[in-house]
Each structure stands twice: as C-alpha cells, then as structure tokens.
Amino acid sequence: MLSDQVLQLLTAFVDGELNPRQREEVLRLLNKSSEARELVRQLQENANKLKQLPRRKVEPSLVEDVLRSIAEAKAIPAAASAKPKRAGRRWMPFLTASLAASIIIGVLGTFYYQSMTDDKGDVNLPIAKGKIEKKPEAKVLPEKKPETKPTLETPPKKATPNPLLANLIDGTFRDFGAPIPVDRPFLAQFRDLQKEGTASGQLAYELDRSKAVQLDITVKNNAFAMDRLRAVLLERGVLLVSDPTASKKLRDKNQAKVEYLVFAENLTSDELAKIMGELSQTVVVGQKSTERQEPSPYQKVAVSKLAGDDRQKVAKLLGVEAAMLEPKDGKLVKPTPTPKIERQAVLLPANPSAGMSNEVRQFAAGRQLPRPGTLQVLIRIHQE
Amino acid sequence: MKDDNRLITECREGHTAAFGELVARYQDRLFNTVLRLVDNAEDARDVVQEAFLHAYQSLRTFKGDSLFFTWLYRIAFNTAISSRRKKRIVLSINPTGDDGKAIDPLDPAETNRPGHALEMAEEEHQVHAALAKLSSEHRAVLVMKDMDGMKYEDIAEILGVPIGTIRSRLHRARLEMRDLLQKLAEPKDQA
Incomplete structure (x- = not known):
C-alpha cells in the first residue's frame, strides 16, 4: 500500500514536475514496486486520454464578433476614459460600483477562505510544505503518520519517516525540473544495466509504457551479440528462428556493418528488461581448457515506441498484413512461469536481397496472436 | 508574425x-x-x-x-x-460535448483511419463523463495541466492559489479521475 506522500510524488512524476534527483528516486521506487508502476501507468494513460481529446476550432471565427462587441461597448483599453454617457441616473455608476465592490469582496473572501482551507489540508503533507516549516500544522503530522517515531531528543516536526521518503521529500519540491520529454528515446549503456539500479529501473519503466517497442542496439560484434541473444532468449523459452541469409551474413566477416532485425512478441516488459540485463553481463566462453571471460558485446540501447513505418517493414519482411501485427489491448498477463519453448522470435536481414525464406514463412505461419498485456519488440542490432 | x-x-x-x-x-x-x-x-x-x-x-x-x-x-x-x-x-454534460454545429475537428485527416472515429468518440464520451463528475476545482486543474500543458506555477498563478494547493488538487483529481474511468469502463469489460 503506497502512502499518500508517495502517491503525490508519483502524480508529480506523471506531471513532469519533479527535479532530476526526485525523478531518479521515483524511478528507483518504480523499479521496486509493481504497485507504483501500475499506478503510474494508469495515471499516464488517463492523462494521455485528456491530451488526446479532439481539439476544435471556433466556427465562425470570433474575431468579428469580438471587434463588433468592442465597438458596441465603445470599449477603450484606457478604461478610465471610457465613461458611459447617460443623461440621467447619475447615481447609477456609483451604485453599480458599490455593488460590484461588495460582490468582489464577497467572492474574493470566499476564494480566500477556500484557498486557505485548501492550504491547510495541503500543508499537513510534507510534500506540500517544501522547506517551509509551519509549527501549527506540525501537530497534525504525527497523528496522520503512525510510522514517524518522535523521540525525546527529536521534536515531532523533525521526525524523518524513512530514508526513501526523506530523500524524496526533503524540501526540494519547490525546485521543479523540466517536464519529462514524452517521445524522446530512452538511452542506456549496457554496462549501466549490469546492476539493478536507476538505469535498469528506468528501462523497465520505459518498456512498460508501450505495447510495441523498438530497441536500437549497438554492439561490438554482430555475430557474438546474436549468439548471446539467441542463448538468453532460449533461457526464457523463446526460440530464435533465423533467416538463412541473415545467418550467412553473420558468419561473413566482410559483412560486419550489416544491420539485423530481431522481431519477438508475447514478451512481458519485465522479461524484456531482464533479457537486456542478462545481455549486459560478462560471458564465459570456450571449453574447459580454453575457458575465459569475455565482456558483453552489447554497448548501448535506445528504446522508443515501434513506429508505424517499422511495423510495416516487419510485416513486409514476414509477408503478413501490417494489421496482423497490431498489438492487443488488455490487462497485464503473468509471465510464463516455466521456460518451455512455446514462443519464437525471428532474425531477419534488415535489407533482404533474396525472397522470403522457408524459415521466415514458417515463423509467420506459426505466429501466435499477440497476447494482451505483452510486448512486441523489434530489436535492431548493428555493429559500432 | x-x-x-x-x-x-x-x-x-x-x-x-x-x-x-x-x-x-x-x-x-x-x-x-x-x-x-x-x-x-x-x-x-x-x-x-x-x-x-x-x-x-x-x-x-x-x-x-x-x-x-x-x-x-x-x-x-x-x-x-x-x-x-x-x-x-x-x-450535466452532453456526451458529445456540443451540438456538433458550431465546431469541427481541427485535423479531419486524423479521423480517416477505419474505426478511429468510433474509438475516439467512445473514449471522448468516457473522459467527458468522468470530467463531468469531478468538482470544478479538480476539473480545472486537470484541463489546464493535461490539455494546455501548463506548469504548476502557471496554474497557481491563474487560480491565485499556492503551488502546493495545485499539487494536491491535481493529485486528488488524478486519483478520482482514475476511479471514475475505471467505473465507466467496467460495464464494457464485463459485456
């Protein structure tokens, strides 16, 4: 169960109103808590729904109407000089002004009262208080937060809930950072994915945001990288089917700069994040006598949403309609508990020179329909 | 210009x-x-x-x-x-949001995809219905933040309240909106 302070942070995260340090802390929390991830996903989805509400235009345009009403009201920007010229009722402007003043005072009073009562509610929360410590409200804090442990030495207002919260709410809320860019690809170095931390947490979060993603991966050696990917996928119960042309090119040292595509689906974002983590690890190669450790050939990864053009390209390579590759909406499904080989991925040449191979044809024919809540991923692998 | x-x-x-x-x-x-x-x-x-x-x-x-x-x-x-x-x-909100006479979509080309118009209409209906159930305070901050992309401080300036108030209003508004949208989606899921 997430506390109200954490919920507020997650909301501010969705709003893009956290500074970089708070954002990192939230990403760490997202990495640990599936509940937080799910909440952020829902809030972002709903915010997007609002953003995507159709925009309308005023028709007919208001320009003429406004200019006409300005002319009719003889409105002049210098309002003071625009006194209405009326023969009688000289008391009317004064009465109107008095009434208006009373109303304004009343309305302002109401707003002031409301905002003050709002503020009271807000400042009870540390997140809303920022650096301003207000003694009267501090009385309420310990009652609301049983986890705070006031001691004899420590006055209640200085009680720290827990280190994570303290990091998150220690008075930097007034220093808001820039909004989080929505469509910019997320970039990470594989060496940063070796340990669980900010980079891996953010990767998991980025993968969780879409139903279809593209991973643009730079490697040191295509053939070695593909062997690793094949092995890691197999451990997760995904068989990598290879187009013979692609396999041939992989073995050809003169074709080092060729780009390869790997298309997989029905992976969960968690699985994919773990696959990336495993690809970042050092590898033991060779037989008993020649056994040695090799650093991961994987260098960096850029995560972005799978664009329509790329989906069409994959569809063309697989010989299916692009609509057949549309991911499915729905709630998350649990990852396959045992690594039975029941899923397939396919290795494709980015620029095929020959027609479609039997392997690819069989993959396309044996494709399972995308399961709701899983990801489609197009991995572009190229040697640096 | x-x-x-x-x-x-x-x-x-x-x-x-x-x-x-x-x-x-x-x-x-x-x-x-x-x-x-x-x-x-x-x-x-x-x-x-x-x-x-x-x-x-x-x-x-x-x-x-x-x-x-x-x-x-x-x-x-x-x-x-x-x-x-x-x-x-x-x-009380008219599900379509208007009578359809005075306003047109800004980008009609976007609606050309088959089924898109229906999906959008359904989604708009739900979002609109959920918005209608929010208090005017909550609705205002959501509209300013999500539709206009305003920063907290701009919203605070417009409404004449402290940033902390905007933060907590948005927080409550988002959670309320989530619950409302979930409720509105439930009958459809069960059907």
Whole structure:
C-alpha cells in the first residue's frame, strides 16, 4: 500500500514536475514496486486520454464578433476614459460600483477562505510544505503518520519517516525540473544495466509504457551479440528462428556493418528488461581448457515506441498484413512461469536481397496472436 | 508574425485590428479549454467572447509579468466561473460535448483511419463523463495541466492559489479521475 506522500510524488512524476534527483528516486521506487508502476501507468494513460481529446476550432471565427462587441461597448483599453454617457441616473455608476465592490469582496473572501482551507489540508503533507516549516500544522503530522517515531531528543516536526521518503521529500519540491520529454528515446549503456539500479529501473519503466517497442542496439560484434541473444532468449523459452541469409551474413566477416532485425512478441516488459540485463553481463566462453571471460558485446540501447513505418517493414519482411501485427489491448498477463519453448522470435536481414525464406514463412505461419498485456519488440542490432 | 507584446502596444495605441490578431491567435486554444469547463460549445463560445472583451477593456492593467495567454486565461477562467454561477449550471454534460454545429475537428485527416472515429468518440464520451463528475476545482486543474500543458506555477498563478494547493488538487483529481474511468469502463469489460 503506497502512502499518500508517495502517491503525490508519483502524480508529480506523471506531471513532469519533479527535479532530476526526485525523478531518479521515483524511478528507483518504480523499479521496486509493481504497485507504483501500475499506478503510474494508469495515471499516464488517463492523462494521455485528456491530451488526446479532439481539439476544435471556433466556427465562425470570433474575431468579428469580438471587434463588433468592442465597438458596441465603445470599449477603450484606457478604461478610465471610457465613461458611459447617460443623461440621467447619475447615481447609477456609483451604485453599480458599490455593488460590484461588495460582490468582489464577497467572492474574493470566499476564494480566500477556500484557498486557505485548501492550504491547510495541503500543508499537513510534507510534500506540500517544501522547506517551509509551519509549527501549527506540525501537530497534525504525527497523528496522520503512525510510522514517524518522535523521540525525546527529536521534536515531532523533525521526525524523518524513512530514508526513501526523506530523500524524496526533503524540501526540494519547490525546485521543479523540466517536464519529462514524452517521445524522446530512452538511452542506456549496457554496462549501466549490469546492476539493478536507476538505469535498469528506468528501462523497465520505459518498456512498460508501450505495447510495441523498438530497441536500437549497438554492439561490438554482430555475430557474438546474436549468439548471446539467441542463448538468453532460449533461457526464457523463446526460440530464435533465423533467416538463412541473415545467418550467412553473420558468419561473413566482410559483412560486419550489416544491420539485423530481431522481431519477438508475447514478451512481458519485465522479461524484456531482464533479457537486456542478462545481455549486459560478462560471458564465459570456450571449453574447459580454453575457458575465459569475455565482456558483453552489447554497448548501448535506445528504446522508443515501434513506429508505424517499422511495423510495416516487419510485416513486409514476414509477408503478413501490417494489421496482423497490431498489438492487443488488455490487462497485464503473468509471465510464463516455466521456460518451455512455446514462443519464437525471428532474425531477419534488415535489407533482404533474396525472397522470403522457408524459415521466415514458417515463423509467420506459426505466429501466435499477440497476447494482451505483452510486448512486441523489434530489436535492431548493428555493429559500432 | 508580430509578437504578443507588439500587438498589445498597438491595441493600446488604439489599433483595434491588432486585438483582432490576438483573438485569431488564441480563440481556438481558449475555446477548447473553456469547452471542458462549461460543458457545451455555445456557452464556451460566449465565455470566450466575453473574456476577450474583458481583456480588451483591461489591457492597460496587463503589465507583462506573465504571458499574455496566461493573463487572458485567468480572465476566461473567471468569466467561466461567473457565467456558471449566473446560470446556475448543474454540471450535466452532453456526451458529445456540443451540438456538433458550431465546431469541427481541427485535423479531419486524423479521423480517416477505419474505426478511429468510433474509438475516439467512445473514449471522448468516457473522459467527458468522468470530467463531468469531478468538482470544478479538480476539473480545472486537470484541463489546464493535461490539455494546455501548463506548469504548476502557471496554474497557481491563474487560480491565485499556492503551488502546493495545485499539487494536491491535481493529485486528488488524478486519483478520482482514475476511479471514475475505471467505473465507466467496467460495464464494457464485463459485456
């Protein structure tokens, strides 16, 4: 169960109103808590729904109407000089002004009262208080937060809930950072994915945001990288089917700069994040006598949403309609508990020179329909 | 294209046409926001028109401390609130949001994809219905943040409340909106 302070942070995260340090802390929390991830996903989805509400235009345009009403009201920007010229009722402007003043005072009073009562509610929360410590409200804090442990030495207002919260709410809320860019690809170095931390947490979060993603991966050696990917996928119960042309090119040292595509689906974002983590690890190669450790050939990864053009390209390579590759909406499904080989991925040449191979044809024919809540991923692998 | 400050200067010098340019520049943006606050296109149009008139009359008081649009927005927001008070509008929302006569989508090409229009209409209906159930305070902050992409501090300035209040209002509004949208989606899932 997430506390109200954490919920507020997650909301501010969705709003893009956290500074970089708070954002990192939230990403760490997202990495640990599936509940937080799910909440952020829902809030972002709903915010997007609002953003995507159709925009309308005023028709007919208001320009003429406004200019006409300005002319009719003889409105002049210098309002003071625009006194209405009326023969009688000289008391009317004064009465109107008095009434208006009373109303304004009343309305302002109401707003002031409301905002003050709002503020009271807000400042009870540390997140809303920022650096301003207000003694009267501090009385309420310990009652609301049983986890705070006031001691004899420590006055209640200085009680720290827990280190994570303290990091998150220690008075930097007034220093808001820039909004989080929505469509910019997320970039990470594989060496940063070796340990669980900010980079891996953010990767998991980025993968969780879409139903279809593209991973643009730079490697040191295509053939070695593909062997690793094949092995890691197999451990997760995904068989990598290879187009013979692609396999041939992989073995050809003169074709080092060729780009390869790997298309997989029905992976969960968690699985994919773990696959990336495993690809970042050092590898033991060779037989008993020649056994040695090799650093991961994987260098960096850029995560972005799978664009329509790329989906069409994959569809063309697989010989299916692009609509057949549309991911499915729905709630998350649990990852396959045992690594039975029941899923397939396919290795494709980015620029095929020959027609479609039997392997690819069989993959396309044996494709399972995308399961709701899983990801489609197009991995572009190229040697640096 | 002349910037806002240049146009405002010209307005103050008595060139009403310059104000026409400002109206043309901001009418759609303002209309879309107000539409979500007052719930129907006709009222939204009236509010926006009135707001522009108020803005023109008060142009001398605009000191340029904030963006012109933020200032205009504050006037429109206050006009919308007073309009609702005058009419004592109970927040009942027409599912389509308007009568469809006065307004058109800005980008008709976007609706060309088969099934897109139906999906969008359904989604808009749900979002609109959920918005309608929010208090006007919560609705306003959500519209300003999500539809207009405003920062907390701009919203705080427009509503004349502290940033902390905006933060907590948005927080509560988002959670409430989530619950409402979930409830609205439930019958569809079960069907």
